[in-house]
Amino acid sequence: MDTSEIVVGLDIGTTKVAAVVGEVDSDGTTIMGVGNVPCKGLRKGVVSNIDWTVKSIAEAVQAAQSMAGVEIRTVYASVGGSHVRSQNSDGVVAVSGGEVTSADVERVLEGARAVAMDSDRQILHVLPREYLVDNQDGIRDPVGMSGVRLGAKVNLTTAATSCVQNVVRCAERVGLTVADVVLAPLASAEAVLSEDEKEIGVVVIDIGGGTTDILIYVDGGVAHTSVIPAGGNNVTNDISMGLRTPMAEAERLKRNHGCALGRMVSDEEEVEVPGVGGHGPRKVARRVLSDIIEPRIEEIFAFARHRMEEIGLLEQISAGAVLTGGASLMEGMPEFAEEILGMPVRLGFPVGVKGISQLVQGPQYATGVGLVRHGAAMLRAAQDRHGAGLARVAPRAPEVEPAKVADKAGNRFWNWLKVAF
Ligand SMILES: Nc1ncnc2c1ncn2[C@@H]1O[C@H](COP(=O)(O)OP(=O)(O)OP(=O)(O)O)[C@@H](O)[C@H]1O
Ligand SMILES: [Mg+2]
Known part of the structure; x- marks a missing residue:
């Protein structure tokens, strides 16, 4: 990376808005400023009062930019709530030329997006679980491999379009451009998990104010995500x-x-x-x-365990659970979670950033830091794949319309970037 770029994560949660400013260069990501402001504009992870949310975003962004000494124009924003669903899907395409290219990968992922969906919902993420080239499965990066047929198994995260639009609208009312909208627990996972844990199988349980989000990695890919409406x-x-x-x-x-x-x-x-x-x-x-506290926490962890059993993934979570979100700070949380989930449990503190990272050290900052790391990874991917200087990478317009198969070259480029995350 030749230049540095400012990347801002905007975690819009049920109890607070956290704006995290990072500077991304070839040495990594340096935290430069943070703004953390209480917010009453959401109910259970979903915007319910635009004016209150806008006010909290404006204050958080103002605080973060004065600490960082930069002007914030573009953000990566979080979205959450029980309207979020995940489902598995797959796609298959013929490989032209006998060697898999990035264009083939792009096509197979586009194919995997083509699922029946209510008109008021949109695809938030297409997360590849594995690729198949001819008869060989379990492939992470198929580009350059020889074959005639490329398959992909993916996890699709979908969300209610109106809920995503309201997040974007609130940020825009503050004069911000939303570069991407990211599922909150996916961002949290980015900030706290190691690659080993994702490989062995791990569940992130983000216990916030209004919701508890569950995100499961198996064999290095996201296998499931869901939301419990309690926190x-x-x-x-x-x-x-x-x-x-x-x-x-x-x-x-x-x-x-x-x-x-x-x-x-x-x-x-x-x-x-x-x-x-x-x-x-x-x-x-x-x-x-x-x-008084114990039965409510028991209910949340029991529900999480039930969900893992229901989808048949409990046995595959060998690395155990990682707790994030403010409510995980309470004494006894990891111990109680171990008892109910029957697996090792640790608290998830954000890692992989430098600078004044002590300001974002709590598990309640996992989403904000994860959004910055997500933005940084998108910029790096854009540069690696296209050799472009960071300054030339324009932010992608967020997908606020129900997902369509993009037909313009430019759209394809951004959709292709998005599917990697
Ligand atoms: N030290 C602590 N002990 C116990 N609970 C705490 C502590 N600190 C924060 N919390 C609780 O954590 C919750 C807020 O967590 P967090 O900031 O992760 O939520 P959020 O992102 O605003 O909400 P959500 O993710 O549900 O939309 C609140 O219920 C708060 O009371
Ligand atoms: Mg949260």
Whole structure:
């Protein structure tokens, strides 16, 4: 990479908007600035109030650009919510000339996109799982191989078009161009997983405020993604109701004293719980707090396990689970997850970036950092494949219309780039 380029990740979550600014050059990605602002404009991962979301995006971007000392114009934005679905698909094409070219790969992936889909949905990602050349399967990169027939097995992620459009609209209202819209847990996975884990089989469980996202890698490729419509906000709600305390106090109690696993808390510990409606504060055993939290967290992990069993992938997740998202910070989360999932569990901290990376060290920044790494990878791919200087790479217009098979050369180029991620 001859020049450097600014890449900005915009994680629009149910509780916060995080803008992460990275500088990408041949040495890697350097974090230059971060803006993190609470956001009330989403419900369960989906924009429900444009004005509030726009306001939070504007504030987060403003904070990030003053820290980084750059002007932000283009962003890679996240999308989430239970409208997101994944399905497997495949395609096959004849190889012209006896040797697989990148144009053949592009054609076979275009073919794999051609699935029946409701008109109000669009394809977000075409994620190759493996290629087949003639009778040989399990191929990662078929370009240059000899053969007459090229097949591809892919995972298609689809989303409700209106939900994607609303994310793009909010960013545009702030004067930003959206270079790409990326599924939030896919970005999180990019930030926290190693290639080995993806190869051996791993599940990322991103427990945010409104949703818990699941993304499974098997044999190096994405095999499944789905969303559970519950997260840390449900825990706060339970505490507020169970201890009859205001939501803000319930949130504080959860963050400062919460524990996912009741038996990790000693019986002597006490916490002070402020009352509502003129009632004064009272002392409550910390165990009572964890007894409220535990069933909700159990429900989330049990649901995740059930989903993995249902799709028949539980046995293939040999590297275990990696927890990201703010709610994974609670004491006892990895221990409890190990018990319920029956696999090794670790917390996922963003890796693979330099600079002021301590500012984005928490698992709640996995999506933001992953968006930057995704953008950096797209720029590198563009340069590698076309020998183009970064400055000449124009951002691709986001796919806000239901997916169509692109017929223009330019569109094909960007679709081709997109399928690699
Ligand atoms: N130290 C902590 N202990 C427990 N919970 C925490 C802690 N820090 C943050 N959380 C919880 O994490 C949640 C927010 O996580 P995150 O920032 O990943 O969500 P989000 O991206 O805004 O939402 P989503 O991904 O669901 O759209 C909130 O419910 C918050 O209470
Ligand atoms: Mg999130």
